[in-house]
Amino acid sequence: MNQDYRACRGSMQPSFYDPEKSYEENFDEGPFGLFADGKVIEHQGEPQTMFLGQKVFLPFGIPAGPLINGNFVKGALDKGFDLAVYKTVRTRQHPCAPWPNVLAVKVDGDLTPELGDEGVIADHSYSQPLAVANSFHVPSSDPDFWQQDMADSINHAKLGQVVIGSFQGTVNAEGNIQAYIDDFATAAKLVKEAGAKVLEANLSCPGPGDGRLLCRDLELTLRTAEKIKNEIGDTPLVVKIPRFEEQGALVKFATTLSPFIQGISAINTIQSKIINPAGRPAWPGEGRMMSGIGGAPIKWAGLEMTKRLTELRDEYGLGYTVIGVGGVITADDYCQYRSAGADAVMSATGAMWNSLLAQECSKARPPAALRGDRPAHEMTLLTSQMGLRTRHQGPHPDDLTLRYMNV
Template identity: 45%
Template sequence: MTFFQSEPEITPFYDPNISYEENCKSGPFGGFADGITYENKGEPQYDFLGHKVYLPFGIPAGPIPNANFCKGGFQKGFDIIMYKTVRTRPHPCNPFPNIVPVQTKEQLTLEEARKGLIMGNKFTNPIAITNSFGVPSLSPEEWIPDMKKAVELAGKGQILIATYLGTPGNGEEAFIQDWIDGAKMILETNAPIVELDLSCPNEGKSSLLCHDTERVVKIVKAIQPVFAPKKIPVLIKLSYFPSDKKLQDFIEKVSPYVAGFNAINTIAGNVRKEDGSQALPGEGRLLSGVCGAPIKWAGLDMVKRMAKIRETSQYKFIIIGTGGVTTPEDYKEYIKAGADAVMSATGAMWNTNLAKEIKETIL
């Protein structure tokens, strides 16, 4: 049995030492299950896409797989919560383990990630992990009512964001149709905002969907007639773009159809054990998504570059900064870089008081 201790000893709210199914059934854990609630005071002051929130800070799609986890997050003062990415059909999770520690320098460059990383033997601070889930999904009959419940769990000054992706299948037309079908399912949940996950590995192609601008334009155009009449803002989740020219071109072509961009997802890296063998079991799993403290530079860099593009753009899209946020200082750095909102997945998992700590420093 794989077991990685956290040092200092902490049980993250999503427990990496048990399977995804067990987490969904019995979670959340640690601070999300301690019964201590953070009370927001006064009136929410920040505008987030037309919704008032106490702090434009929360948890991105990932470690929050169902309404029980959403409840824990809202109670701890994470005011924007994204429900883990769902699909239009059931999809299994990659085999356990899905989260392991990695050994890295303070900041992980793209080149180092490509060359490869070594798995760690415990979760240490600053937290650095890799994750590999394969975007599992329950059937819509199961996730639609659960997401609906999660939407209702948001308190005053809080908001739940739905995230989903289309599943490739029988050709391009069917793929686009799957995005449209998913959009209609999201409508049933009453989620007030939606994010399209374009930055998970694009099955059938070796690249990421967000790096294929023309395809993304097709998708956002196709789903617009579903979300626009309901005035549901659409966000796009991005990976790191090394090229300024590609990023500029992507934003110019996509922003007419969306409300904003969230960057970044994880940085893909080859992760091995000390003896050189593959760290995560199964085909195609040498490559997984590195996240936590060592990817902060990449999220910040994307936010700065997007903010610069926005200065001269005719479209006033919002920017959400994600990646490596583990302290109140990180939050401030992202806001200074031009982010309108900030998210933490790995940092929040190991510090369920992160929202409280940020609020205590800046509100």
């Protein structure tokens, strides 16, 4: 199937990552579509919105995943995605799962965890409401390659744009937990060395041991975050998490991690069983039955987490920045996230099939009442509950005064 055919379905453009091509072909030949047209969007004036110590024009961008190397990051920056996350890297080369790595899924309405467990049908035909499953197994090139590539893409960023470096640790064959934590921290150090001004730890990856997602093991997560923060010092650390079902678990997570992190990006995809139209597993190979779904059907969960995280921040006087992710397909979705309290918003699936999404969002304005007038508790510094506060916690003081003055 060629890209033009798929592009004709609904109002979608060809994706800048072509799901019909292998990961390697995308890596070598991409990005595609409008990301490859050479046109650069120029912002006018001065950036006004603070994002983790950096001024940006629009607190909107593409989260970890679709921007698989520096060429994709540059394509995103050129099209006005002022926040661009370089896809999650590791301390060593790691292979990609076999093709296909992205499939279209059909979900009627909201994707609940229960529906995901029942199974969702996937095929190669992309249409609205846009939703995709992905299964890559977080491939990475060797740091010798990605450090230079990431540095090039950071240098490409213009005034008011930020490239965020995403990373994770790799589980070792011995199941050595300390070695895993050390590997995570080494990945952070390498990303910082590449010049990233903001780092993002992917805590939505399977940890060592029982295969649970790392963020579901609070003690291990805390040890990992502490080690990373010691390694990167004042550089802001964002953590990427999936939806937490249990409010109690989310409260513990946020309050425990808060001294070590400056931002929370939520949500990652919703894990689901992916089957083909014949009812068989859609992905070839072992261990791929469950994979993550992004796009329109998970917007409810991303918005819900945004609200819960901002409310928690207010209630406990925490200082993290909230990056709302999940099902942002239109400029109106961007506004809904901003209205829900997100300091920044990102779109993976929606942006893949609409390279103009950032430009559309830049013309939209969230309702005025929701743009400013944040209560003073935003400036509260957490000292009580934990009795433990590092100088790294909380936004830069400039953030506190500027964050809500601008959209």
